[in-house]
Amino acid sequence: MRDAGATRRRLLEAATAEFAAHGIAGARVDRIAAAARSNKAQMYGFFGSKDGLFDAVLAEHFELIVDAAPLDGADLPGYAVALYDAYLAHPEVVRLATWSRLERHPVGDLFADGVDHGAPKVAVVAAAQRDGHVDPALDPGDVLSLVVGMATTWSPASILLAAGPDEAAAVHDRRREALAAAVRRAVTTGS
Amino acid sequence: MRDAGATRRRLLEAATAEFAAHGIAGARVDRIAAAARSNKAQMYGFFGSKDGLFDAVLAEHFELIVDAAPLDGADLPGYAVALYDAYLAHPEVVRLATWSRLERHPVGDLFADGVDHGAPKVAVVAAAQRDGHVDPALDPGDVLSLVVGMATTWSPASILLAAGPDEAAAVHDRRREALAAAVRRAVTTGS
DNA sequence: GTGAGGCAACCAACTGGTTGGTAGCCCGAC
DNA sequence: GTCGGGCTACCAACCAGTTGGTTGCCTCAC
CATH class of the missing domain: 1.10.357.10 (Tetracycline Repressor, domain 2)
Structure with a gap:
């Protein structure tokens, strides 16, 4: 159960869905943490900020975009x-x-x-x-x-x-x- | 100076700029009211809600869009x-x-x-x-x-x-x- | 084998500032 | 004097970000 990599991946996945649906301003960090079955503290530990999380999501999908x-x-x-x-x-x-x-x-x-x-x-x-x-x-x-x-x-x-x-x-x-x-x-x- | 129509127009103009720049979720009603040299109470009197204001903005630009x-x-x-x-x-x-x-x-x-x-x-x-x-x-x-x-x-x-x-x-x-x-x-x- | 120590993963509760929305009052024109 | 336009002050809900602490896993001395 205790697997930082898997948690990070779940957060990124949830963030992808949330940001794609609502954009940066419309996304809610609580929703992302909940959907990833994690919590905000870990999210902020991994990605620093809401914008940092969006950056990570975009970087992950960069190749798929271009x-x-x-x-x-x-x-x-x-x-x-x-x-x-x-x-x-x-x-x-x-x-x-x-x-x-x-x-x-x-x-x-x-x-x-x-x-x-x-x-x-x-x-x-x-x-x-x-x-x-x-x-x-x-x-x-x-x-x-x-x-x-x-x-x-x-x-x-x-x-x-x-x-x-x-x-x-x-x-x-x-x-x-x-x-x-x-x-x-x-x-x-x-x- | 006291002209409801002109105030309404200023609000729509300010709302257009604000919504175009930041979207619905990112727009700030205080910024719109301030930019229109009016206030939120009047804005809500005219348009009912933030979404109603966006509807009005979109309707005004409808022809220009299509x-x-x-x-x-x-x-x-x-x-x-x-x-x-x-x-x-x-x-x-x-x-x-x-x-x-x-x-x-x-x-x-x-x-x-x-x-x-x-x-x-x-x-x-x-x-x-x-x-x-x-x-x-x-x-x-x-x-x-x-x-x-x-x-x-x-x-x-x-x-x-x-x-x-x-x-x-x-x-x-x-x-x-x-x-x-x-x-x-x-x-x-x-x- | 085991248990004490260390540490990374994890989390609920909190905080301070922000936001959409409202109530009550003022003012000027007619 | 009243009526529509105008506006400040306020509120409850919300939201990004933080805190202080718990839990489970690994390791190494013995």
């Missing part, structure tokens, strides 16, 4: 569809990122910690342009942004319509096809 | 660019919509009040399909969602990169061109 799907420069439509499915399966990841955007980083890169985390992906797109897969007239960074933008069209942070698991499979399939076709035509070359 | 730019079925690329500019000029509108999405309506339509506010715009797209401007194979609702999704690629709610007014004009122009080209190729027909 690499929700593997990027293949030769198959950007497939990448977009994979992102659509990832956001559908894990809406909490998108919500966490969006809370961070709204409550922490109103402009610029979401992860503005000195390291340009998008650089490798931009390089992949640039390579795909050299290989004739992607329109070379476009800025590779813009291509990446646009593809992700299209994939987030029905995400839990969308303005118009957020997709949910309750919708018919046919609706999801229709969106996947429209998304793949749109990405293909928008940024890839005929080849 | 009709940030006029929709022309024959010029969807122009519509997308106009949206990009609108979001750049009025980030608070996008932020309000996103707070509402995150804190109030996790899935489905953002304005799920029985009325389908998107219907007229979907009809415009459907007409554009009949007129040969837009690919008729796509679902008109999906077309609208995708175009708005592309236009929000660099919005204050984006996951990767949020555009700001401090960026060079050339960067904005490059994005406008990429956006227009992408929309044109993605959903419009050759004609």
